[in-house]
Amino acid sequence: MAKVLTGLLVAVMVIAGVTLVWGGSELVAAGGSLYYLVSGAALIAAAAGLTWRRNWAIPLYGLLLAATLSWSLWESGLDGWALVPRLVAPAVLGLILLIPAVRRRSQMANAWWIGAPVLAIATALCIAAFRPEPAGEGPQAAVVLPTSDPTGAEWRVWGHTLAGDRFSALSQINTANVQNLKLAWRFDSNVPQFGFHSFEATPLAADGKLYLCLDRNVIVALDQDRGREIWRFDPRADLTGVFAATCRGVAYYEAAEASAECPKRVIFGVSDDRMMAVDAETGHLCRSFGTNGSIDLKAGLGPAPAGIVFPTSAPTIVDGVAMLSGWVTDGLYVGEPSGVVRGYDAVTGALRWAWDSGRPDPQKPLGPGETYTNGAPNAWGAFSADEQLGLVYVPMGVSTPDYFGAHRSPDAEKYATSIVALDVATGTPRWSFQTVHHDLWDYDVAAQPVLASLPFGNDRVPALIAPTKRGQFFVLDRRSGRPIYRVSEKPVPQDPAPGEWTSKTQPYSSFPSVAGAQLTEAQMWGATPLDQLWCRIKFKQARYDGDFTPPGLRNAIFFPGSAGGSNWGSVAIDTARDLMVVNSLYMPDIGRLIPRAEADRIGKYSKSAQADAFAFPQKGTPYAMQRTIFQNPIGVPCLQPPYGRISVVDLKTGKTAWSRVLGTAYHAGPFGMSSLLPINMGVPTLGGSIVTAGGVVFIGASQDRNFRAFDVGDGRELWRTSLPSVGAATPMTFVSRQTGRQYVVIAAGGHPGLGGPTTSAVMAYALPPQR
Numbered sequence: 065m066a067k068v069l070t071g072l073l074v075a076v077m078v079i080a081g082v083t084l085v086w087g088g089s090e091l092v093a094a095g096g097s098l099y100y101l102v103s104g105a106a107l108i109a110a111a112a113g114l115t116w117r118r119n120w121a122i123p124l125y126g127l128l129l130a131a132t133l134s135w136s137l138w139e140s141g142l143d144g145w146a147l148v149p150r151l152v153a154p155a156v157l158g159l160i161l162l163i164p165a166v167r168r169r170s171q172m173a174n175a176w177w178i179g180a181p182v183l184a185i186a187t188a189l190c191i192a193a194f195r196p197e198p199a200g201e202g203p204q205a206a207v208v209l210p211t212s213d214p215t216g217a218e219w220r221v222w223g224h225t226l227a228g229d230r231f232s233a234l235s236q237i238n239t240a241n242v243q244n245l246k247l248a249w250r251f252d253s254n255v256p257q258f259g260f261h262s263f264e265a266t267p268l269a270a271d272g273k274l275y276l277c278l279d280r281n282v283i284v285a286l287d288q289d290r291g292r293e294i295w296r297f298d299p300r301a302d303l304t305g306v307f308a309a310t311c312r313g314v315a316y317y318e319a320a321e322a323s324a325e326c327p328k329r330v331i332f333g334v335s336d337d338r339m340m341a342v343d344a345e346t347g348h349l350c351r352s353f354g355t356n357g358s359i360d361l362k363a364g365l366g367p368a369p370a371g372i373v374f375p376t377s378a379p380t381i382v383d384g385v386a387m388l389s390g391w392v393t394d395g396l397y398v399g400e401p402s403g404v405v406r407g408y409d410a411v412t413g414a415l416r417w418a419w420d421s422g423r424p425d426p427q428k429p430l431g432p433g434e435t436y437t438n439g440a441p442n443a444w445g446a447f448s449a450d451e452q453l454g455l456v457y458v459p460m461g462v463s464t465p466d467y468f469g470a471h472r473s474p475d476a477e478k479y480a481t482s483i484v485a486l487d488v489a490t491g492t493p494r495w496s497f498q499t500v501h502h503d504l505w506d507y508d509v510a511a512q513p514v515l516a517s518l519p520f521g522n523d524r525v526p527a528l529i530a531p532t533k534r535g536q537f538f539v540l541d542r543r544s545g546r547p548i549y550r551v552s553e554k555p556v557p558q559d560p561a562p563g564e565w566t567s568k569t570q571p572y573s574s575f576p577s578v579a580g581a582q583l584t585e586a587q588m589w590g591a592t593p594l595d596q597l598w599c600r601i602k603f604k605q606a607r608y609d610g611d612f613t614p615p616g617l618r619n620a621i622f623f624p625g626s627a628g629g630s631n632w633g634s635v636a637i638d639t640a641r642d643l644m645v646v647n648s649l650y651m652p653d654i655g656r657l658i659p660r661a662e663a664d665r666i667g668k669y670s671k672s673a674q675a676d677a678f679a680f681p682q683k684g685t686p687y688a689m690q691r692t693i694f695q696n697p698i699g700v701p702c703l704q705p706p707y708g709r710i711s712v713v714d715l716k717t718g719k720t721a722w723s724r725v726l727g728t729a730y731h732a733g734p735f736g737m738s739s740l741l742p743i744n745m746g747v748p749t750l751g752g753s754i755v756t757a758g759g760v761v762f763i764g765a766s767q768d769r770n771f772r773a774f775d776v777g778d779g780r781e782l783w784r785t786s787l788p789s790v791g792a793a794t795p796m797t798f799v800s801r802q803t804g805r806q807y808v809v810i811a812a813g814g815h816p817g818l819g820g821p822t823t824s825a826v827m828a829y830a831l832p833p834q835r
Contacts, residue, residue, distance in 0.1 A: 073160060074111045080594065081107035087597040094604035096585050099135050100597050103128060122161055122177050129158050129181035133188060139586045144192035145705040145745060149589060149596040155185045193743070203712075203722040206759025206777030208238040209640055217799035219269040222313045222378045223634070224796070227515035228448040230636035230754045232797045236806035237831060238758030242773045242783045245829045248807060249291035253824035255279040260308035262792055263813020263824045264751070269798035270316045271328060271344060274809070277311035278824055281334045285347060288800045288807070291828055295347030299358075302336040305371025307393075309335040312446070312632070312793075313378040315386065316344065317410050324411050326350035331386055331410065333375025337361040339388065339408070354413030361390070364418070365401040366435035373401045377632075380447040380456060382488045386410040387456055389443035394506065395465040395680025395689060402435070403442020405458055407491055417491030421463075421475040426491030439463055439472070441480040445632050446512040450526070450542060455494060457515070457528060457542070458484045461508030465682040467615050467657065467689040469502055470564050477502060483513050483530050483538070485545060495545030499532050501567035504560070504615055506626040507533045511634035515542055519642055519716045529637070531630035534611075535579030535648060536572060549575040549718065557609035561616045561657050563686050570612055576713050576720050578630065578648035582610050583623055589704035590696055591734050599702035602694075606654060615657050621694060623703075625653035627817065633752025633765065633794055638776055642715040645753050645761050645776065647726060650707050650746075655691030663688035698734040706746020708766060710753070712776060722779035727766035736819050750815050752794035764791020764810045767818045771795075771810055771827070785829070789814035789821045805830050 084104025092101055106128045113121025132154050140146035158178045211234050224230050237245065255278045267276040267286070273294060274286040281301050285294040303309055314332040321327075328344035331353075338361055341353035349357030365373060375390035389405040404420040419426035422437030430436070441460045449456040460483070463469065463476035472480070481500040484493055500507045511531040518527035518539070528542035539549040553569035560566045588603050590596030607613055608621035615622075628649045636645040658666070663681065680689040694702045701707065711723035725746030732747055733739040751765030760782065761774040769790050773783040792815035797808045808829045814822035 069163070069165060070114060074114050077107050077111035077157070081105070081111060083594055084597065087601060090601050091597065091604060094601060096600055096604040100593070103132065125158065125161060126177035126181055129154055129178065129185065133181060133185050137188065142188065142192040142195055143704070144189065144195070146589070147189055147192055149592055151185045151189060153592045155182050158182045197724055203778035205780070206239055206641065206775050208235055208240060208759050209757040211235050211757060219796045219798045220316050222266055222268070222315070222446055223448065223512055224754070226380070226382065226449040226451060228446065228512040228634060229514060229516065229639055230752065230794065231639045232754060232756045234756055234797060234799060234806050235758035236799065237756065237760060237808065239760055239775050239782060241831060242758070242760050244831055245783055245785070245808070246832055248828045248830040250828070251286055251291040251293070251826040253278040255282045255824065257822060257824065258303060258309045259306065260816055261813070261822050262308070262310060262815040263811045264310060264312045264793045265811045266313045266794045266796050267809055267811070267826065268314060268316050269796065272801045273344070275314055275316060275330050275344065276811070276826065277314055277332060280309050281311055281332070283314060283330060283332060283342060283347070285344070286826070288798070289803050289805070291826065297342045297347040299334045299338070299340055301334050303371070305369060306335050306374065307371065310376040312376060315379045315381050317381050317386070319411050320384065321411060325352045331379050331381065333379065333388060333390065335374045337374045337390070339375065339379065339386070341413070352412065359408060359413050364404070364430050364436050366438065368401045372396060376444050377446045380449055381410050382449045382451055382456055383454070384410050385416055385488055387447060389458070391444040392442040392464060395467060395682050397681065398465065398471055398684030399438040400464040402437050402440040403461060404436040404440060405443055405486065405491070407488070419486060419491040419493070421479040422473065440476060445510045448513050448515055449488065450515060453543060454488045455485045455542070456488050457513040458486055459509035459511060459513055459530070460484055462503045462506060465680060465685060466506045467504055467680060467691070468564060468682055468685040468687055469504055471685065481507055481509060483509060483528065483540070485542070497530070497538060497540055497545045499530060499534070499536070499538055499571065501570055502565070504564070504566065505612065505622055510628070510632045511630050514635055514637055516637045516639065516715065518548065520548065529635065529644065531635050531646065533624055533626065533629040533631060535577050535624055535629035537575045537577065538571070538573050539575050547573070549573055556612035557614060560614040561687060564614070566614050575718060578646060578709065578711060579624060580650045583608060583621065583652065583703065587704050588702050589700070591698065591700050595696040595698055595700060598696050602654070603702065615655060615689065617657055617659070619654050619656045621652050621654055623652040624649070625651045625693065626691070627651060631750060633750065636753045636755045636761070638755045640757055641776065643721065643776055644713040644715055645710070645755050646713070647708065647710045647749050647753060647763060647765055649749055650703065651701060651748060652694040652703055653691055654694040655689060657687035657689055660686050660688070699736055700734050708746045708749040710763060710774065712779065724779050727768045727770070730768045731820055732767060748818055750792045750818060754795050754797060756797060762795045762797070762808055764793065764795060764812065766790070767820070769820060787812040787827060788825050789823045790818045792818065805833065
């Protein structure tokens with residue numbers, strides 16, 4: 065038995081050693097670390113010693129363990145997750161070598177040759193695991209504030225207000241009692257899931273009901289206290305060619321005209337590119353809206369393949385004007401349909417204006433045979449608005465296709481990846497601010513711009529905070545678009561692919577960033593030394609020159625990746641305490657441009673791009689683009705954790721108050737498996753947060769399928785509950801008109817980018833009723 069065990073152990077050591085020597089040679093040739101080559105050779109030598117029954121075999125492996133520990137601490141310090149792939153597998157192998165039968169075959173009785181370094185490794189891992197995160201600048205627990213605004217009992221707008229602050233003045237649920245929250249009710253949709261399924265809706269609370277969209281754009285009204293369905297409207301969307309019927313929410317509108325049909329109405333986008341209105345009381349079509357209750361958003365776009373243009377976010381309604389743009393599928397071909405932003409009468413559905421980068425007069429109707437400007441940037445995220453200024457703030461995307469831009473017009477260049485302030489009445493741009501020049505990285509502004517009254521000296525400035533996928537926050541005077549926090553133009557990497565050009569500089573804000581540090585080889589990660597080595601090789605072989613490394617003919621690393629930074633969940637502003645809450649993602653992408661002849665020969669780029677393949681044909685340009693998350697063959701990210709954080713910035717000082725990792729490793733692991741380890745890791749997040757006068761931040765978003773409450777003042781986790789699937793949506797809160805109870809509600813439906821089960825469940829939590 066001892067001989068068989070030793071034989072198996074030797075085989076494992078030889079295979080691992082040969083792999084390390086081969087991969088280590090590749091890494092050294094690419095200019096990387098020498099450790100893997102040396103450790104592989106030592107492992108092979110130790111295996112040979114065991115085979116030949118030499119008494120130096122186990123001491124040699126003990127020395128290798130000690131050297132590995134020293135190298136690991138030198139390279140990554142006491143970072144627990146960074147130490148795991150470097151130390152755990154070697155230590156486990158060391159424990160096997162401590163088995164008496166194995167030691168006897170090597171004629172080595174003294175176990176301390178391996179026992180001592182294994183003990184040292186275990187000690188280092190324990191210290192790293194329990195080492196507290198550094199605190200922010202003097203965080204203090206939040207003081208519970210009394211409910212200050214009775215109108216805040218409802219949640220009538222997607223971001224709670226047109227400012228998008230996601231702040232509720234309610235404090236019935238607060239830091240002192242949030243740990244007592246219980247599930248009050250659960251609503252499960254019976255609508256069949258469709259395509260690239262995610263459930264990202266934020267319900268609205270108005271007029272005693274909850275309103276939200278389900279799969280396939282089905283709209284429901286729910287009873288606020290029981291979650292019982294009151295009415296349902298099915299738009300019967302034609303989803304031909306649509307890969308995802310994403311709907312983040314609906315809009316609620318009360319018409320000023322008392323005689324109007326549907327004086328209270330729900331207005332929403334449909335994934336076959338329509339906008340519709342239904343009566344908020346009954347769910348019946350408002351037939352005087354548009355044509356029989358519907359507006360055809362394909363009008364004026366010209367010929368286009370089915371399913372590549374559709375709204376995904378709720379319309380924004382200001383002064384009776386319902387405004388929206390929508391999704392335009394990335395990277396298909398030059399001259400994709402316009403990302404036109406249109407404003408419609410919220411009562412009649414009549415078109416008021418239409419603006420895109422090529423239309424200087426948004427109020428001028430299209431002539432016969434005319435279309436909106438092909439290739440004009442779109443805006444698929446949520447808008448915000450200032451009613452007093454009469455401005456709507458539009459977060460703009462990239463001019464398609466995303467990863468090659470030499471063909472783009474000057475107008476498209478001006479407005480792409482920008483915040484554009486449009487006049488609500490006319491659609492005319494008042495100002496614009498660009499967050500990326502000549503965007504080749506899919507850094508479209510996904511997050512809703514958030515409006516705040518910003519403390520500045522002894523005064524307050526009407527500000528706009530623009531979160532970006534880059535992790536930069538541009539803080540602007542929303543009246544003029546001028547930066548409040550300094551913006552500097554900094555040189556960035558050059559030498560793009562032949563036929564392309566890059567901006568020599570890019571804008572950087574002096575406001576605190578959540579972009580993360582520049583990547584290094586030492587940060588490359590894996591579950592074991594072998595897949596970590598794979599990531600290190602790929603990193604060193606790829607081009608990475610820091611921020612804005614341009615796409616090229618060989619693989620390049622893009623960090624932050626196309627998912628952020630900060631994505632559509634945006635930020636929450638505690639307007640009572642002048643604090644900003646942000647959840648951030650750290651996940652690099654890797655990709656290369658493929659010359660047209662090669663792409664056409666491969667053939668797989670000739671059809672419409674699928675979001676899960678990250679393959680972009682870019683017809684009409686010299687290149688297709690292949691881009692994916694930078695992960696190793698067993699599905700483990702190549703960047704070491706954390707991948708997700710939640711942070712609070714003090715708007716009075718412009719400094720980070722606190723920051724902590726968000727999410728545990730429980731549902732993370734190789735090949736998409738769950739490790740079941742309830743250890744804080746900082747997992748990928750998609751979704752947003754809210755904050756209340758009760759001092760509580762609520763957020764789902766995390767891959768570990770939990771819904772959490774934090775103290776906004778000091779970052780303590782106050783409450784946690786598991787969800788049936790990832791809550792990749794922004795929660796909301798309201799007080800029931802009938803019972804006076806405060807509820808916190810989140811949609812839990814999963815997300816393909818985060819893995820795990822998918823549902824379409826609406827979860828409502830409240831304090832136990834008082835007896």
